Amino acid sequence: MSDLNRASASADKTPRTERGRKTLRRLLEAAAEEFGERGYHEAAITGITGRAGVALGSFYTYFESKEEVFRALVRDMSRATRAHVAEAVKDAPDRIAAERIGLTAFIAFVRQHRELYRIIEEAQFVADDVYREHYRTFVEGYRRNLAAAAARGEIVAGDDEPRAWALIGMSVFLGMRYGIWEEDLSPAEVADAAISLVAEGLRKRG
Amino acid sequence: MSDLNRASASADKTPRTERGRKTLRRLLEAAAEEFGERGYHEAAITGITGRAGVALGSFYTYFESKEEVFRALVRDMSRATRAHVAEAVKDAPDRIAAERIGLTAFIAFVRQHRELYRIIEEAQFVADDVYREHYRTFVEGYRRNLAAAAARGEIVAGDDEPRAWALIGMSVFLGMRYGIWEEDLSPAEVADAAISLVAEGLRKRG
Numbered sequence: 559m560s561d562l563n564r565a566s567a568s569a570d571k572t573p574r575t576e577r578g579r580k581t582l583r584r585l586l587e588a589a590a591e592e593f594g595e596r597g598y599h600e601a602a603i604t605g606i607t608g609r610a611g612v613a614l615g616s617f618y619t620y621f622e623s624k625e626e627v628f629r630a631l632v633r634d635m636s637r638a639t640r641a642h643v644a645e646a647v648k649d650a651p652d653r654i655a656a657e658r659i660g661l662t663a664f665i666a667f668v669r670q671h672r673e674l675y676r677i678i679e680e681a682q683f684v685a686d687d688v689y690r691e692h693y694r695t696f697v698e699g700y701r702r703n704l705a706a707a708a709a710r711g712e713i714v715a716g717d718d719e720p721r722a723w724a725l726i727g728m729s730v731f732l733g734m735r736y737g738i739w740e741e742d743l744s745p746a747e748v749a750d751a752a753i754s755l756v757a758e759g760l761r762k763r764g
Numbered sequence: 765m766s767d768l769n770r771a772s773a774s775a776d777k778t779p780r781t782e783r784g785r786k787t788l789r790r791l792l793e794a795a796a797e798e799f800g801e802r803g804y805h806e807a808a809i810t811g812i813t814g815r816a817g818v819a820l821g822s823f824y825t826y827f828e829s830k831e832e833v834f835r836a837l838v839r840d841m842s843r844a845t846r847a848h849v850a851e852a853v854k855d856a857p858d859r860i861a862a863e864r865i866g867l868t869a870f871i872a873f874v875r876q877h878r879e880l881y882r883i884i885e886e887a888q889f890v891a892d893d894v895y896r897e898h899y900r901t902f903v904e905g906y907r908r909n910l911a912a913a914a915a916r917g918e919i920v921a922g923d924d925e926p927r928a929w930a931l932i933g934m935s936v937f938l939g940m941r942y943g944i945w946e947e948d949l950s951p952a953e954v955a956d957a958a959i960s961l962v963a964e965g966l967r968k969r970g
Binding site: 599619653654657677679680682683688693711712713714716717720721722723725727728729730731732734735737739743747748750751752754755756757758759760761763 | 793803805847859860864885886888889896899917918919920922923926927929930931933934936937938940941942945947953954955956958960961962963964965966967968
């Protein structure tokens with residue numbers, strides 16, 4: 559709930575009861591549908607409450623405005639994406655295996671959450687700070703993983719911040735092309751091709 | 765001019781005189797400023813003609829609507845970006861050198877054309893077909909370059925379409941982070957880190 563805390567204007571909007579948490583979750587899921595289908599400018603708070611089956615007054619228990627629910631949604635989707643990938647890779651034997659498993663899981667996640675890209679991408683025009691926070695948070699975790707793997711001797715050492723941005727850009731574009739636009743390769747096939755490039759390198763040896 | 769031809773509703777809007785070509789160029793440069801600063805929805809045709817110092821009637825000699833000039837602008841920026849990178853890499857001795865020089869040139873280009881990202885990114889909400897065409901055209905060139913380099917034995921063979929999407933995603937994110945958000949590394953430093961990753965690979969060798 560810490561993400562939602564930060565997104566709320568006042569911390570006392572965080573639900574204290576199980577029922578409140580369920581209502582908040584329903585509102586966020588409805589917001590993902592409403593913003594994903596209609597875009598930020600066409601989306602309406604009444605569209606969100608209608609989809610959620612929640613009274614309009616209840617909406618204002620949790621959010622003060624359309625912008626506030628949008629910001630909370632971007633943070634919630636960002637957290638859910640990172641959690642999904644982290645869960646998928648938690649038993650990976652090493653960093654390169656984790657890259658392959660993580661990219662496969664990410665593309666599969668995108669296929670099941672097709673509204674993800676539209677909402678995150680629109681954030682750069684509606685709430686650029688939340689858009690940047692999304693990628694900076696992703697990169698920070700990635701950078702730490704690369705540094706730890708280099709320290710363990712699993713990968714070559716390098717400049718981890720640009721390496722992390724490079725790897726995340728790669729994943730985002732592969733997710734767009736093979737997750738949303740067309741599904742002509744499976745997530746595992748895409749990850750095999752991309753992680754082979756990243757793990758072994760383009761240079762021909764020997 | 766072929767891009768502009770396609771963007772126009774009727775081919776006979778393509779200027780036939782040098783003066784007409786200059787007016788069209790001024791309109792596109794003014795459109796880049798207007799859309800880049802104000803975004804698509806706030807931008808106005810009168811804002812474009814005012815910046816260009818061109819009469820409103822002349823605008824309609826070239827474009828029928830705000831959407832039409834926006835579409836022509838995205839295609840024009842896409843073509844200019846590809847031309848800039850192609851020119852930079854034309855004397856590169858091999859594919860890996862071309863990757864490094866091309867990425868350096870791309871990040872430098874982004875720093876000098878800061879409106880590029882906002883306009884291209886907004887295209888996905890305004891004219892998604894032109895947004896997709898932009899990346900598909902980039903990928904198609906990249907894919908051919910990778911295939912030719914593999915055939916010459918300069919790089920290892922692989923699945924060139926996902927490899928091309930991976931490399932372009934990498935470049936786009938590095939351009940965003942180090943071209944627009946912050947300039948704490950030089951374009952060459954960013955390219956060295958990223959192309960080292962791509963050329964040599966992450967895997968540690970004996």
